[in-house]
Amino acid sequence: MTASPRTVRVELGDRSYDILIGPGLIASAATEIAKRLKGRRMAVITDNNVAPLYLDALMDGLASVGIEAVSAILPAGEKTKSFEHLIPVCETILGARIERNDAVIALGGGVIGDLTGFAAGIVRRGSRFIQIPTSLLAQVDSSVGGKTGINSPHGKNLIGVFHQPDLVLADTDVLDTLSPREFRAGYAEVAKYGLIDKPDFFEWLEKNWQAVFAGGDARIEAVAISCQAKADVVAADERENGQRALLNLGHTFGHALEAATAYDGTRLVHGEGVSIGMVLAHQFSSRMNLASPDVAKRVESHLKTVGLPTSMDEIPGTLPPAEVLMDAIAQDKKVKGGKLTFILTRGLGEAFVADDVPASEVLSFLKEKHPA
Amino acid sequence: MTASPRTVRVELGDRSYDILIGPGLIASAATEIAKRLKGRRMAVITDNNVAPLYLDALMDGLASVGIEAVSAILPAGEKTKSFEHLIPVCETILGARIERNDAVIALGGGVIGDLTGFAAGIVRRGSRFIQIPTSLLAQVDSSVGGKTGINSPHGKNLIGVFHQPDLVLADTDVLDTLSPREFRAGYAEVAKYGLIDKPDFFEWLEKNWQAVFAGGDARIEAVAISCQAKADVVAADERENGQRALLNLGHTFGHALEAATAYDGTRLVHGEGVSIGMVLAHQFSSRMNLASPDVAKRVESHLKTVGLPTSMDEIPGTLPPAEVLMDAIAQDKKVKGGKLTFILTRGLGEAFVADDVPASEVLSFLKEKHPA
Ligand SMILES: NC(=O)c1ccc[n+]([C@@H]2O[C@H](COP(=O)([O-])OP(=O)(O)OC[C@H]3O[C@@H](n4cnc5c(N)ncnc54)[C@H](O)[C@@H]3O)[C@@H](O)[C@H]2O)c1
Ligand SMILES: NC(=O)c1ccc[n+]([C@@H]2O[C@H](COP(=O)([O-])OP(=O)(O)OC[C@H]3O[C@@H](n4cnc5c(N)ncnc54)[C@H](O)[C@@H]3O)[C@@H](O)[C@H]2O)c1
Ligand SMILES: [Zn+2]
Ligand SMILES: [Zn+2]
Numbered sequence: 072m073t074a075s076p077r078t079v080r081v082e083l084g085d086r087s088y089d090i091l092i093g094p095g096l097i098a099s100a101a102t103e104i105a106k107r108l109k110g111r112r113m114a115v116i117t118d119n120n121v122a123p124l125y126l127d128a129l130m131d132g133l134a135s136v137g138i139e140a141v142s143a144i145l146p147a148g149e150k151t152k153s154f155e156h157l158i159p160v161c162e163t164i165l166g167a168r169i170e171r172n173d174a175v176i177a178l179g180g181g182v183i184g185d186l187t188g189f190a191a192g193i194v195r196r197g198s199r200f201i202q203i204p205t206s207l208l209a210q211v212d213s214s215v216g217g218k219t220g221i222n223s224p225h226g227k228n229l230i231g232v233f234h235q236p237d238l239v240l241a242d243t244d245v246l247d248t249l250s251p252r253e254f255r256a257g258y259a260e261v262a263k264y265g266l267i268d269k270p271d272f273f274e275w276l277e278k279n280w281q282a283v284f285a286g287g288d289a290r291i292e293a294v295a296i297s298c299q300a301k302a303d304v305v306a307a308d309e310r311e312n313g314q315r316a317l318l319n320l321g322h323t324f325g326h327a328l329e330a331a332t333a334y335d336g337t338r339l340v341h342g343e344g345v346s347i348g349m350v351l352a353h354q355f356s357s358r359m360n361l362a363s364p365d366v367a368k369r370v371e372s373h374l375k376t377v378g379l380p381t382s383m384d385e386i387p388g389t390l391p392p393a394e395v396l397m398d399a400i401a402q403d404k405k406v407k408g409g410k411l412t413f414i415l416t417r418g419l420g421e422a423f424v425a426d427d428v429p430a431s432e433v434l435s436f437l438k439e440k441h442p443a
Numbered sequence: 444m445t446a447s448p449r450t451v452r453v454e455l456g457d458r459s460y461d462i463l464i465g466p467g468l469i470a471s472a473a474t475e476i477a478k479r480l481k482g483r484r485m486a487v488i489t490d491n492n493v494a495p496l497y498l499d500a501l502m503d504g505l506a507s508v509g510i511e512a513v514s515a516i517l518p519a520g521e522k523t524k525s526f527e528h529l530i531p532v533c534e535t536i537l538g539a540r541i542e543r544n545d546a547v548i549a550l551g552g553g554v555i556g557d558l559t560g561f562a563a564g565i566v567r568r569g570s571r572f573i574q575i576p577t578s579l580l581a582q583v584d585s586s587v588g589g590k591t592g593i594n595s596p597h598g599k600n601l602i603g604v605f606h607q608p609d610l611v612l613a614d615t616d617v618l619d620t621l622s623p624r625e626f627r628a629g630y631a632e633v634a635k636y637g638l639i640d641k642p643d644f645f646e647w648l649e650k651n652w653q654a655v656f657a658g659g660d661a662r663i664e665a666v667a668i669s670c671q672a673k674a675d676v677v678a679a680d681e682r683e684n685g686q687r688a689l690l691n692l693g694h695t696f697g698h699a700l701e702a703a704t705a706y707d708g709t710r711l712v713h714g715e716g717v718s719i720g721m722v723l724a725h726q727f728s729s730r731m732n733l734a735s736p737d738v739a740k741r742v743e744s745h746l747k748t749v750g751l752p753t754s755m756d757e758i759p760g761t762l763p764p765a766e767v768l769m770d771a772i773a774q775d776k777k778v779k780g781g782k783l784t785f786i787l788t789r790g791l792g793e794a795f796v797a798d799d800v801p802a803s804e805v806l807s808f809l810k811e812k813h814p815a
Binding site: 154158161162165166192193194195196197218220223224225226229230231232233 | 526530533534537538564565566567568569590592595596597598601602603604605
């Protein structure tokens with residue numbers, strides 16, 4: 072007996088699509104796909120952590136509805152988001168002779184989703200694409216919105232395309248096998264939606280976070296609210312010219328920290344960088360007299376309670392000096408004519424885009440938080 | 444004293460752009476760019492044939508209007524359209540710290556244009572892009588319309604994106620240094636526009652082709668008419684869902700021949716494949732009782748007169764058997780649910796999209812034209 076999944080629709084004209092959220096969706100994935108797509112050939116891309124847990128179930132399901140599928144298993148981890156792995160994924164898709172109605176399926180976390188979406192976006196100048204996100208971060212963030220890409224030695228996500236999926240299937244049960252650390256990392260993005268413009272949701276999380284971690288209805292609720300929040304922003308601003316930038320709350324600092332730790336997941340994973348980055352963004356906002364220091368303290372306290380890192384000195388190993396972090400920030404995407412764009416806040420759930428933040432202020436703030 | 448260049452506008456809403464056509468445009472390129480783009484940083488990508496001829500003039504011009512530019516020189520030839528060369532081009536662009544108003548410039552033939560356009564399309568999920576096409580084929584075809592990409596072991600142009608340029612500068616003088624063979628190859632695409640739907644233009648070419656080869660006003664006229672023809676099709680159907688497919692006249696056969704010769708430019712260059720492909724498409728149309736055999740003879744005769752190959756047995760070396768050519772055709776982009784899509788014709792300048800051509804007919808036609 073399966074309850075029918077919750078549906079969030081991403082409104083993008085003739086490229087609109089559904090996000091289904093609920094328990095047991097891997098088992099019914101093939102049926103949901105066959106309901107919506109006419110294709111008879113698919114290529115499934117996954118990683119070596121997810122494959123032993125869920126690949127067979129998905130492949131069996133596809134076979135049972137008459138879809139011929141091939142699969143490729145990549146090494147898990149951020150380093151997989153590279154040309155080195157993109158190339159064989161493109162060749163796998165081409166080798167599967169995917170035609171116009173067929174699709175490429177990403178089964179995994181944000182790494183698999185970003186890489187596979189990019190491959191789907193460039194094979195035959197754009198192929199159909201289905202996201203089956205298996206990490207919390209991927210379910211509430213990376214699988215929704217069409218941003219895809221890989222990393223470059225020059226920085227994270229610097230190479231990619233906008234390529235919207237045709238369908239997203241978020242099975243909330245699969246999060247049970249996610250490591251607690253990865254679950255917490257994804258939770259940072261859930262909290263982010265509260266901090267952007269939903270103070271009530273943040274308050275609800277402060278009270279119900281344990282139930283979200285445990286599974287069941289609270290988890291489905293949190294995933295659905297997060298997906299809806301992201302879907303709303305994406306529908307309003309697909310190409311990130313304006314409001315979509317708010318989703319980068321915590322990310323400018325976070326990306327710099329990920330670069331500074333060479334994307335080494337044993338030291339820092341994306342959501343942890345975002346957690347520290349959100350705390351820094353709130354502290355910087357209070358330093359700039361935009362928000363009360365109490366807000367930063369409240370944010371820090373909740374993220375600490377769920378077990379997330381909230382300051383740079385919790386990152387194991389040695390961080391480069393503030394000047395080097397600053398350099399990484401300047402090479403980040405959100406730069407216009409030399410000036411820095413940051414997401415700052417005026418209070419709890421009152422984030423805004425500040426596009427003329429003086430680099431000197433950021434540097435002295437970083438030096439204060441991270442003395443060499 | 445320079446006459447002002449002719450302008451063809453490609454109408455694509457807020458992504459509309461100008462194609463300037465005329466003599467001496469490399470010399471005034473920087474001025475034309477500075478008139479239209481605010482960027483102060485550019486990355487110029489070219490090849491080792493074009494660089495010694497035109498790179499200095501372009502770089503000097505850019506410096507003289509205050510644009511800081513870096514350049515990268517790639518090996519000339521179709522094999523350069525590969526991931527192997529795409530990767531360092533992306534890194535060059537990122538290393539140049541190109542920001543939102545800056546641009547990537549392709550200076551070269553279709554190979555450089557396709558590869559550089561693809562890199563511009565994926566760096567930071569899309570960067571501004573200027574085409575300075577230096578081959579006839581690039582001026583009348585590949586630089587206009589936004590198709591970019593590279594080849595895969597599975598076939599030509601199978602990996603890429605749609606990415607429109609912001610400006611195209613076609614200097615008709617630079618065609619003087621193009622080898623006669625490459626000029627003829629580009630001329631095949633010029634003739635193609637006549638054969639699609641401009642019988643008068645084809646007739647004009649039959650009379651004036653020597654003047655087009657010689658340079659001067661007839662050449663400018665032929666390039667401008669060709670660009671306008673392509674611009675019209677692109678404006679009507681940017682993503683090749685319908686009429687844009689007509690531009691593939693001669694290309695399904697042509698691509699198969701290019702694949703069969705392993706993209707070895709000493710044996711066959713793109714425009715030569717198109718020339719043979721157009722003759723085959725006309726012959727096949729007459730075999731299918733769609734058009735009179737006289738049309739095929741007239742097309743063959745004109746292409747032969749200008750010095751283009753018009754049959755498979757003119758390709759040096761051994762071609763694989765018809766079955767292998769057929770396989771390459773089936774892997775080409777224009778396949779829907781196993782059925783073959785071809786551009787056929789009902790008469791001179793009366794091409795149309797035929798989307799249910801029986802594979803068996805194509806195979807026996809190929810066997811007839813190319814007995815093993
Ligand atoms: N495209 C976007 O809009 C967007 C947004 C946010 C983040 N991202 C990207 O997402 C990536 C991070 O995503 P992530 O945190 O999912 O990383 P990830 O894909 O590396 O997954 C984290 C780890 O969990 C494992 N895993 C995934 N699902 C599992 C499951 N159900 N059970 C057991 N193990 C499982 C993975 O194998 C991996 O080891 C980053 O590269 C980031 O840049 C993209
Ligand atoms: N994107 C599109 O819509 C589109 C359309 C048609 C063709 N194409 C692609 O274009 C490519 C073929 O283009 P091409 O024929 O220009 O090939 P090319 O870029 O290889 O140029 C042909 C040769 O001429 C040389 N050359 C170029 N300009 C010169 C000049 N002014 N003087 C001296 N030498 C010069 C080049 O170095 C090269 O050796 C193919 O890869 C084809 O797939 C793309
Ligand atoms: Zn994130
Ligand atoms: Zn062509």
